[in-house]
Amino acid sequence: MKDQEKRPRPLKSSLAPRFQKKLGLREKDPSSDTSLEDVEGLDTIYHALLEDAIAVSASDLHLDPGAEDFCLRMRVDGALHDAVLIPKTLSERMLNHFKVQAQLDPGPVIRPSEGWAEYQLDERKIHLRISCMPTVSGDKLSIRIFDAGRIRAEMTELGMNAKQSNLIQEWLGNIQGLFLVVGAVGSGKSTTLYALLNQLRKQTRSVVSIEDPVEYRIEGVNQVQVSPETDFDFPQALRSVMRLDPDDIMFGEIRDPLSAAAAVDAAATGKVLLSTLHSRDAVGAVMSLRNYGVKDHEIAALLETVVSQRLVRTLCDDCKKEVPVSDHDKAWLKSIGRKAPKTLYAAAPEGCGNCGGIGYRGRTGVFEVWRLREKEKALIIEHPAEQVLRQQVRDWGLPSLFDAAWNLLTSGTTSLDEIRPLCGFVAKEE
Numbered sequence: 001m002k003d004q005e006k007r008p009r010p011l012k013s014s015l016a017p018r019f020q021k022k023l024g025l026r027e028k029d030p031s032s033d034t035s036l037e038d039v040e041g042l043d044t045i046y047h048a049l050l051e052d053a054i055a056v057s058a059s060d061l062h063l064d065p066g067a068e069d070f071c072l073r074m075r076v077d078g079a080l081h082d083a084v085l086i087p088k089t090l091s092e093r094m095l096n097h098f099k100v101q102a103q104l105d106p107g108p109v110i111r112p113s114e115g116w117a118e119y120q121l122d123e124r125k126i127h128l129r130i131s132c133m134p135t136v137s138g139d140k141l142s143i144r145i146f147d148a149g150r151i152r153a154e155m156t157e158l159g160m161n162a163k164q165s166n167l168i169q170e171w172l173g174n175i176q177g178l179f180l181v182v183g184a185v186g187s188g189k190s191t192t193l194y195a196l197l198n199q200l201r202k203q204t205r206s207v208v209s210i211e212d213p214v215e216y217r218i219e220g221v222n223q224v225q226v227s228p229e230t231d232f233d234f235p236q237a238l239r240s241v242m243r244l245d246p247d248d249i250m251f252g253e254i255r256d257p258l259s260a261a262a263a264v265d266a267a268a269t270g271k272v273l274l275s276t277l278h279s280r281d282a283v284g285a286v287m288s289l290r291n292y293g294v295k296d297h298e299i300a301a302l303l304e305t306v307v308s309q310r311l312v313r314t315l316c317d318d319c320k321k322e323v324p325v326s327d328h329d330k331a332w333l334k335s336i337g338r339k340a341p342k343t344l345y346a347a348a349p350e351g352c353g354n355c356g357g358i359g360y361r362g363r364t365g366v367f368e369v370w371r372l373r374e375k376e377k378a379l380i381i382e383h384p385a386e387q388v389l390r391q392q393v394r395d396w397g398l399p400s401l402f403d404a405a406w407n408l409l410t411s412g413t414t415s416l417d418e419i420r421p422l423c424g425f426v427a428k429e430e
């Protein structure tokens with residue numbers, strides 16, 4: 001591969017040192033001819049790859065076919081990095097070996113297929129979902145890593161500030177109604193719900209969860225998995241679960257009028273219901289429920305707390321740099337009504353050995369925690385337009401997601417690049 005310059009992104013080979021070593025590829029020259037004899041057993045390579053992935057808490061691995069080679073790409077903290085180029089002659093044998101781990105046909109992929117494998121690392125059992133897809137350049141393989149040891153299922157570790165934690169504790173102390181966690185896919189909603197379940201199971205209550213799929217097992221919680229193929233869907237599972245005499249129900253997702261009606265019915269009988277929902281922010285949850293046919297008086301009666309959240313990457317403490325704010329960024333900040341500080345912390349482009357060369361290490365949640373008070377419930381019954389409700393709630397003191405992100409920025413926890421996507425949540429300046 002003479003055309004290294006054609007690569008759209010730099011290789012972060014430091015993400016996969018064991019894998020690279022086992023492959024026998026020379027770090028400086030990934031295009032060197034590697035004869036198959038140089039390579040240790042395919043199983044050793046497979047283990048090295050998984051060890052590397054787990055060491056940097058990668059959530060997904062991709063083996064992407066190119067014209068002359070395969071690229072190993074790793075998703076770490078939500079961002080996908082190109083790590084290692086693998087010559088095609090070698091990668092085909094390797095791919096076949098990986099497929100066999102998940103009981104998939106080792107031959108060329110004819111149609112999309114997926115299978116599960118387990119990997120034992122010390123005391124930890126890690127589940128892998130291996131998916132194959134034929135593409136015009138060859139077979140593509142991706143591996144999703146389910147590492148229960150990675151989930152931070154304590155409320156204190158989610159990244160809420162003291163005021164937000166207090167609001168959650170207040171709800172837990174007077175537990176009732178509907179508790180919703182809202183945000184986009186991959187915003188950490190299920191981690192928040194697992195942390196809440198972890199709190200609830202410590203109380204003398206019966207806790208049942210309905211999930212699709214059950215990703216992490218929690219001792220002391222009855223976890224039920226829905227399977228839409230057999231018509232055992234969320235609404236149906238919820239009706240069955242009601243017979244188990246639960247106090248608290250975690251209900252994977254309210255995603256249509258049927259599941260919304262089932263959730264409202266359960267909450268109306270006095271059960272505590274925790275669920276997720278798609279909406280742009282906390283107040284948006286009211287609009288989503290309305291769109292699913294829930295009446296304003298039901299929302300006002302049942303909705304107690306809404307947590308809206310996103311994830312941002314946290315800067316690596318070992319290599320982050322304090323940099324002056326550029327004129328361009330100053331102008332942008334001004335346009336959204338923020339005064340730019342003189343300096344801010346940013347990620348070092350080359351990173352360091354402790355962050356796999358990325359410049360970031362781990363993620364933290366950015367939260368908006370809305371506890372509905374009587375005055376807010378009274379307003380909802382008046383059927384206000386979305387903007388009216390949002391503005392009123394802000395005026396009554398609910399900080400926006402951007403406000404929370406801004407605190408993380410100015411404290412040096414994250415960078416301007418990470419919080420930029422949240423600028424749509426800037427509260428209106430008076």
Ligand SMILES: [Zn+2]
Pocket residue numbers: 316317318319320351352353354355356357359360
């Ligand atoms: Zn670093």
